[in-house]
Amino acid sequence: MSDTISKATIQDIARELNITAATVSRALNNHPAIKEATKKAVKETAVRLNYRPNKIASSLRLGKSNIIGVIIPSAEINFFGSVVHGIEKVANENNYNVLIYQSNELYEYEKKGVHTFLQSQVDAVLASISKETINLEHYAEIKKRGIPLIFFDRANDNLGVSSVVVDDYAGAFEATKHLVQQGCKRIAHIGGQQHVGIFNQRLKGYIDALNVHNITVDDDLIVYGKVSIESGRECMQKLLSSPKKPDAVFAVEDFTALGAMQAMKDAGIKIPADIAIIGFCNEAFGEYLTPSLSTVNQKTVIMGETAARLFFDSLRGDAYPAHPRKLILQPELICRESSRKY
Amino acid sequence: MSDTISKATIQDIARELNITAATVSRALNNHPAIKEATKKAVKETAVRLNYRPNKIASSLRLGKSNIIGVIIPSAEINFFGSVVHGIEKVANENNYNVLIYQSNELYEYEKKGVHTFLQSQVDAVLASISKETINLEHYAEIKKRGIPLIFFDRANDNLGVSSVVVDDYAGAFEATKHLVQQGCKRIAHIGGQQHVGIFNQRLKGYIDALNVHNITVDDDLIVYGKVSIESGRECMQKLLSSPKKPDAVFAVEDFTALGAMQAMKDAGIKIPADIAIIGFCNEAFGEYLTPSLSTVNQKTVIMGETAARLFFDSLRGDAYPAHPRKLILQPELICRESSRKY
DNA sequence: GTGAAAGCGCTAACAA
DNA sequence: TTGTTAGCGCTTTCAC
DSSP, X not given: OOOOOOOOOHHHHHHHHXXXXXXXXXHHTTOTTSOHHHHHHHHHHHHHTTOOOOHHHHHHHHTOOOEEEEEESOSSSHHHHHHHHHHHHHHHHTTOEEEEEEOTTOHHHHHHHHHHHHHTTOSEEEEOOOTTOOOOHHHHHHHHTTOOEEEESSOOGGXXXXXXXXXXXXXXXXXXXXXXXXXXXXXXXXXXXXXXXXXHHHHHHHXXXXXXXXXXXXXXXXXXXXXXXXXXXXXXXXXXXXSSOOSEEEESSHXXXXXXXXXXXXXXXXXXXXXXXXXXXXXXXXXXXXXXXXXXXXXXXHHHHHHHHHHHHHHTSOSSOSSOOEEEEOOEEXXXXXXXXX | OOOOOOOOOHHHHHHHHTSOHHHHHHHHTTOTTSOHHHHHHHHHHHHHTTOOOOHHHHHHHHTOOOEEEEEESOSSSHHHHHHHHHHHHHHHHTTOEXXXXXXXXXXXXXXXXXXXXXXXXXXXXXXXXXXXXXXXXXXXHHHHTTOOXXXXXXOOGGGOOXXXXXXXXXXXXXHHHHHHHXXXXXXXXXXXXXXXXXXXXXXXXXXXXXXXXXXXXXXXXXXXXXXXXXXXXXXXXXXXHSSSOOSXXXXXXXXXXXXXXXXXXXXXXXXXXXXXXXXXXXXXXXXXXXXXXXXXXXXXXXXXXXXXXXXXXXXXXXXXXXXXXXEEEOOEEXXXXXXXXX
C-alpha cells in the first residue's frame, strides 16, 4: 500500500494548472462563466489528486452547513427509526446530511441536543418532543435564531412551529369501525395515559365510532394501562375476569395488544374467533405474530419525508410563516388475521 | 416574542469588554494564562449575549470536526440501531457527534456515504460492511487519508483495520450444540452469502459442533440463502421437499429463521416437536413469536460502545497500528420455545 | 496576562 | 473568461 494521501485542496489543483483557486472553485461548481476546457482540466486534476471538497470550509464561508439535526426520543422505538429513514431519504436527495440526537425521553438530554445542534450550525431542526418535556425554552431559542424548526408526531401548537402529525382520532375511529363491521358487539378498549394527547385522541375515536354505530359505550369495557406488554397483559386479564366479556379489543398500541394477546392465549381464548383484537402503530413484530396482528399504520417513512420536505419548502419562503403549517397524515388500517372474523 | 437573535461571535464579546477576540477565545477555553476576573467577565458576557460557539469555524481552524461517521446497512434492523445507541453514548461522553449513513446494503450507497463523510471531515468512521460490498477501495481511501476507521460486526481483516466483532463461530457452535443436546440428529443449516465473513464463520461453527458430537455433516442439510424472510421461507421449503427431512434447523439469523418458521407452519409442521429451530441476532420480534424463537444474543450496545472506545483509544496512539486490534465479543445463547424439546 | 497577526479552505464581489 | 482580494469565526504563535 502506498503512502498516506496528503489531502489536496483547490490551491493544489490551481497550482498544477497555473490558474487561481477562485477559478478552480468556480469550475468545480460549474459556474457558467468558466470555459469548458478549463472545467474539464480542473475536474480531471481533481480526480487525479484525489481531491475531496472540504465541506467545513465551504460551510463556514457560505454560512450554511447542509446538515439537518433530528431529535428523537429513542432510536430503539421502531416508529422513530422509520421516521428518520424518511428524513434521511429526502435529505440525501437534497445533498443534506442528518445528525441524530436521542433524548431518551429526558428533558435535559433534549436541551443538550438542541445546544449541540446550534453549535454545529445545523440548517434546520426536526424534532419529536420527549414525554418528559414541559419547558419549551430550548425550542424557542431555535426559533429566535431563525433556524427552521419542525415538529413531527409529538408536536406543540403554542410555539408557532409547523408540524407533521398523524390523525390518531381518525385511526382509532377506523380501527373500531372495522371491529364493528366484523360483527363485534362488545368492543373493549385498552387505553394509555390520558394526559398524553395521542392516547386521548385514540380513546375519543373509539367512543365516537361506537356512538356512530349505535353501540352504547360501556365503561366496564374501558381499562387504562401504562402502554407496555406487561400492562396490556394485566388489562386484558382484568377484562377477562369481568362477568361480561368483550368479543373484541381495540388496544392503544401494538405492545399493549401483544400483551393482551398473550393473556388471551394463556386463558385458552381463540383469536379472533372468541375475541378479535387490533392494535395501533404497526410495529414490525405484529406481522409475524400468530395470529398476525391487525393494526393502524402511521406511515412513518412518509411522516419523515413530509417533515423534511416541509423544511426544504421553507427554504424557498419564510422559515416561520405567520400561520405555521400543520400537516395531518391519515393513518391506514392494516387488517390482518387477529381481527378477521370472516 | 422579541426579535430574532443576531448571532453573537467572540468578536462581539471582545468589543463589549474592550479586549481582543484572542483573549475571549482563551477565556472560553479556560486557558491557564488568563486572569480569573477576565474569564468570569467573558463568560458572563457570553451568557448575556446568548453566545453559541461556532463549531464549524473551530473545526476548520483545528482541522477536526468532532464528528464520528457511522455507516450501517440499515437502521430498520434492530441490531444496528442498538449498536448505534452504544456508539452515541460513548461519543456524547467525549463531546463528539455522530453522523449516520445507511447503505441499505448497497455498495453504491456505501461508497457515497464514505465520500460524504470525507467531505464532512469526520474524525473517524465506524462501519459495518454491506452485504453487497466486495470492492473495498472506498474503505482503503479512508485509511490512506489517515482517518481512523473501525469495523464492527461485518468486518474485513485484509485491510489492516481494527474491528469489533462477535464470535460468530462460537455462537454458531453453541447454537448447534444446543440442538444436539435437545436430542436432534438431523440438524440442517440455512446459511447466508459465504463471502460475508460472519456467515461463513457461522457455517464453520455449525460444522465443527456436529463433528465434535460425532454427527456426520450431511451436505443435503445445508442450503444457502440471501438472508431475508423470503429467502428463509424458500430455503426451508427446499429442505422440506427433500426425502430426508431435518429434525432441527440452525438459521443464519433471525429473519431467515422467521421465514423458515412460516414455511413450517404452512406445511403443518409442529415447532419444536417435529422440527426445532434456532436463529441468530436476537432481533426484537423473536421473543413474541409463537413459539418464541431461540437465538444467539450479540450484545449490541456493548459492541457499539467498544467500537467507539477503540477510536478514542486510538486518539492517544496510532490510528493504524502495525497490528490492528480485533476485539471479539462472546455471544450468549437465548433458549426459548422454538428449540426446547423437553 | 493580553494583543497583533496569520491562516484553516473555500467563495464571491469587484476588477480586468 | 479569469484574477485579486477579502473574509466567514475561530485558534495559536509570537510579541510585548
